[in-house]
Amino acid sequence: MTTLNKLLDSFHEIASSPKKQLDAYLSEGRKVVACVPVYTPEELIHSMGLVPMGAWGGDIELKESKKYFPAFICSIMQSILELGIRGEYSGISAIVVPSLCDSLKCLGQNWKYAVKDIPFIPVTYPQNRKPDWGKELTKVSYERIIRDLEAATGVIFSQDALARSNKIYNEHNEAMRKLSEVLEQHPSITAVQRRDIFKSAYFMEKEEHTALVCQFMEALSQVVETESKLKVITTGILADSDGLLKIFDEHGLQIVGDDVAHESRQYRIDVNLELEPLEGLADKFSRMDHCSVLYDPEKKRAGYIVDLAKKHKASGVVVLITKFCDPEEFDYVTVKRACGEAGIPVIQIEVDRQIVNYEQAGTMIETFKDMF
Amino acid sequence: MGEGGTKPKFTIDPDSAKFKLNEIVVKHYKEVQEAKDRGEKIGWCASNFPQEIFQTLGIKVCYPENQAAAIAARGAGQRLCEISEAEGYSNDICAYARISLAHMKVGETPEQNMPLPDFVLCCNNICNCMIKWYENISKELGIPMILIDIPFNPDYEVSDAQVAYVRSQFLAAVEQLEEITGKKWSDEKFREVMDISNRTSRAWLEATSYTKYTPSPLNGFDLLNHMAVAVCARGTIDAAEAFETLLEEYKKAVKEGTSTFRAEEKYRIMFEGIACWPHLRATATGLKSRGINMVATIYADAFGFIYDDFDGLIRAYCNVPNAMNLEHARDKREAIVKNTNAEGLLVHTNRSCKLWSGFMYEMSRQIGEDCQIPVTSFDGDQADPRNFSEAQYETRVQGLMEIMETNKGGKD
Numbered sequence: 031m032t033t034l035n036k037l038l039d040s041f042h043e044i045a046s047s048p049k050k051q052l053d054a055y056l057s058e059g060r061k062v063v064a065c066v067p068v069y070t071p072e073e074l075i076h077s078m079g080l081v082p083m084g085a086w087g088g089d090i091e092l093k094e095s096k097k098y099f100p101a102f103i104c105s106i107m108q109s110i111l112e113l114g115i116r117g118e119y120s121g122i123s124a125i126v127v128p129s130l131c132d133s134l135k136c137l138g139q140n141w142k143y144a145v146k147d148i149p150f151i152p153v154t155y156p157q158n159r160k161p162d163w164g165k166e167l168t169k170v171s172y173e174r175i176i177r178d179l180e181a182a183t184g185v186i187f188s189q190d191a192l193a194r195s196n197k198i199y200n201e202h203n204e205a206m207r208k209l210s211e212v213l214e215q216h217p218s219i220t221a222v223q224r225r226d227i228f229k230s231a232y233f234m235e236k237e238e239h240t241a242l243v244c245q246f247m248e249a250l251s252q253v254v255e256t257e258s259k260l261k262v263i264t265t266g267i268l269a270d271s272d273g274l275l276k277i278f279d280e281h282g283l284q285i286v287g288d289d290v291a292h293e294s295r296q297y298r299i300d301v302n303l304e305l306e307p308l309e310g311l312a313d314k315f316s317r318m319d320h321c322s323v324l325y326d327p328e329k330k331r332a333g334y335i336v337d338l339a340k341k342h343k344a345s346g347v348v349v350l351i352t353k354f355c356d357p358e359e360f361d362y363v364t365v366k367r368a369c370g371e372a373g374i375p376v377i378q379i380e381v382d383r384q385i386v387n388y389e390q391a392g393t394m395i396e397t398f399k400d401m402f
Numbered sequence: 403m404g405e406g407g408t409k410p411k412f413t414i415d416p417d418s419a420k421f422k423l424n425e426i427v428v429k430h431y432k433e434v435q436e437a438k439d440r441g442e443k444i445g446w447c448a449s450n451f452p453q454e455i456f457q458t459l460g461i462k463v464c465y466p467e468n469q470a471a472a473i474a475a476r477g478a479g480q481r482l483c484e485i486s487e488a489e490g491y492s493n494d495i496c497a498y499a500r501i502s503l504a505h506m507k508v509g510e511t512p513e514q515n516m517p518l519p520d521f522v523l524c525c526n527n528i529c530n531c532m533i534k535w536y537e538n539i540s541k542e543l544g545i546p547m548i549l550i551d552i553p554f555n556p557d558y559e560v561s562d563a564q565v566a567y568v569r570s571q572f573l574a575a576v577e578q579l580e581e582i583t584g585k586k587w588s589d590e591k592f593r594e595v596m597d598i599s600n601r602t603s604r605a606w607l608e609a610t611s612y613t614k615y616t617p618s619p620l621n622g623f624d625l626l627n628h629m630a631v632a633v634c635a636r637g638t639i640d641a642a643e644a645f646e647t648l649l650e651e652y653k654k655a656v657k658e659g660t661s662t663f664r665a666e667e668k669y670r671i672m673f674e675g676i677a678c679w680p681h682l683r684a685t686a687t688g689l690k691s692r693g694i695n696m697v698a699t700i701y702a703d704a705f706g707f708i709y710d711d712f713d714g715l716i717r718a719y720c721n722v723p724n725a726m727n728l729e730h731a732r733d734k735r736e737a738i739v740k741n742t743n744a745e746g747l748l749v750h751t752n753r754s755c756k757l758w759s760g761f762m763y764e765m766s767r768q769i770g771e772d773c774q775i776p777v778t779s780f781d782g783d784q785a786d787p788r789n790f791s792e793a794q795y796e797t798r799v800q801g802l803m804e805i806m807e808t809n810k811g812g813k814d
């Protein structure tokens with residue numbers, strides 16, 4: 031097997047078996063902290079020697095979560111709670127939940143009663159995050175996370191360690207940004223494989239992931255591409271479903287860039303390493319933009335997506351709306367309009383962690399392709 | 403959140419609270435339209451935005467939530483929702499937002515009209531959905547948006563850090579509004595507005611507390627209408643006086659043993675959630691026909707802001723029901739249940755409101771256990787008529803009544 035295939039296999043293996051990763055960390059005596067979307071200050075957790083692991087739910091059947099959530103809450107929240115109740119996270123030291131949307135606020139409250147043995151640590155982000163007083167609230171929230179983590183794990187925080195973690199995360203951000211650029215030149219990498227690389231980042235320490243991604247890019251640089259596909263941009267919270275991504279591959283669509291929260295939205299902004307480390311981390315949040323859960327009165331995200339499509343010469347934008355995700359549902363209208371004005375075709379596909387059959391999406395993509 | 407007003411009927415006694423309250427709502431819409439016609443800049447405002455700011459500045463605003471409730475109560479919810487849906491808004495989005503965005507598009511809505519805004523004032527202490535909704539208005543109309551961000555509080559008490567953050571935003575909002583409208587802030591006027599707002603809130607809270615009497619001097623559904631005034635006119639003398647009149651009427655009714663609940667009050671319940679405006683009659687009749695009166699609602703508290711000073715004001719806005727953690731929200735409700743001797747809890751699982759319904763199952767379970775009262779929920783929506791089934795409502799209310807009846811037997 032070539033190095034490239036081996037690497038793709040490892041990404042796939044890690045992305046599809048978070049439980050195995052968790053158990054491996056636990057058996058090494060490591061402490062693991064679950065990080066719920068959309069943004070958590072992983073750097074803090076990492077700096078304390080704890081392993082941050084992303085918890086974005088799973089494609090599972092919902093049963094127990096329905097005792098807590100009504101049906102009209104998104105399947106990401108539902109499935110995180112379901113996994114928690116089922117004991118899939120057992121052994122984890124804490125779960126960090128930001129309250130960036132209404133459903134996230136509810137997850138934290140339900141968690142306290144549904145999964146009593148894993149402490150809930152809230153993150154209170156300011157929406158007015160840019161002025162100094164906004165940054166101050168972010169910093170105070172981070173200090174609270176530190177206190178809660180110290181209480182839950184007995185580990186002590188230090189600014190020096192955070193400085194190191196900030197750097198490791200910046201390097202990872204850079205690698206992921208580069209990865210996205212490199213993949214644009216490689217239509218042979220499928221949508222499923224692309225997802226695997228992004229997703230695996232959530233289940234391993236970032237320095238390790240950076241190393242793997244760099245090796246992968248190196249191996250990929252040897253590959254001569256012969257085929258070409260229809261270039262598209264994806265946007266949404268999550269583009270995780272195998273069933274859905276296979277449709278991209280079957281219909282010859284290549285994702286040449288994304289504005290997906292689970293993917294590139296995480297990696298756009300680095301910590302300014304000149305600042306005192308904790309302040310630097312708070313400052314990072316203040317500079318984050320172009321996201322449905324971050325206050326954006328000018329709706330700059332819509333223009334951002336248009337620019338992304340133009341930059342990558344994409345033929346169209348695929349909007350993947352997570353069912354019941356109101357922040358994205360509101361943004362969709364402005365995104366659709368901005369793309370329309372720029373002459374960029376858009377299709378909207380509703381995604382849900384419970385949908386297995388994306389036949390209808392296939393038909394939509396077929397029609398979408400006919401537009402070119 | 404936010405409530406609808408009713409149209410005044412000329413048969414009502416002009417000295418009655420009902421008449422005065424209705425007049426306030428009518429005057430409110432009229433004044434904002436007149437201001438707009440004079441060329442003044444007017445705003446659209448979230449129901450729990452600190453009204454002290456624009457009252458002090460003498461700026462006129464109107465409330466999309468109140469408007470949406472009124473439109474829904476008058477039967478046009480679906481029509482407006484469909485206009486937004488045609489624009490690409492999902493039918494899973496809060497129906498108040500869908501109605502409001504539709505009104506923004508069409509500009510005229512006969513069921514409850516409102517001039518288009520020159521700026522929007524948003525406060526997300528009730529939900530983050532509000533931010534997205536107002537962002538879209540701001541973008542679409544090309545007008546400024548002012549956001550006072552009050553994050554959901556995961557702790558029981560409001561922290562000093564949160565107060566400091568909200569205080570800074572309050573001051574920034576004043577500056578922004580001065581710039582937008584050219585009006586000037588006066589500390590003296592601010593103190594006056596705070597005094598009036600407290601007076602209104604005290605009268606409102608005291609009047610609504612009269613449901614503690616058995617039988618209650620009022621049909622709890624009355625409050626749903628009066629709330630429009632608590633939202634839109636808290637900072638005005640008219641509102642203070644109207645609520646004081648209401649209080650006097652309730653005092654008198656208790657003395658004389660009368661009530662606006664026109665049936666024998668056999669059961670007393672807490673109603674959780676916003677009213678189903680499109681099905682107000684069906685929901686009210688379902689209760690009244692069984693002798694069930696709604697005597698407890700968190701809503702009454704939601705618009706009563708009592709404070710001593712500026713920091714107290716900020717804390718009050720941080721402590722609204724939808725910004726509280728489960729424990730705090732639960733304890734508030736349990737206190738109301740105990741105070742009013744509510745015998746059951748009827749929960750509206752409101753498809754529009756993710757935050758309000760998203761941890762209600764657990765919270766209502768706890769309230770039921772702690773207060774030893776039965777809990778039942780029904781599915782509905784505060785403004786989209788398509789998400790409610792009268793048959794389900796009837797069955798659930800009947801079930802609740804039967805348990806309350808059995809409990810009465812047990813207690814005898």
Ligand code: SF4
Binds near residue numbers: 133
């Ligand atoms: S998918 Fe949307 S609704 Fe669900 S948690 Fe994420 S941002 Fe909130």
Ligand code: SF4
Binds near residue numbers: 529532
């Ligand atoms: S989501 Fe809920 S709180 Fe927010 S505007 Fe709609 S009904 Fe009101």
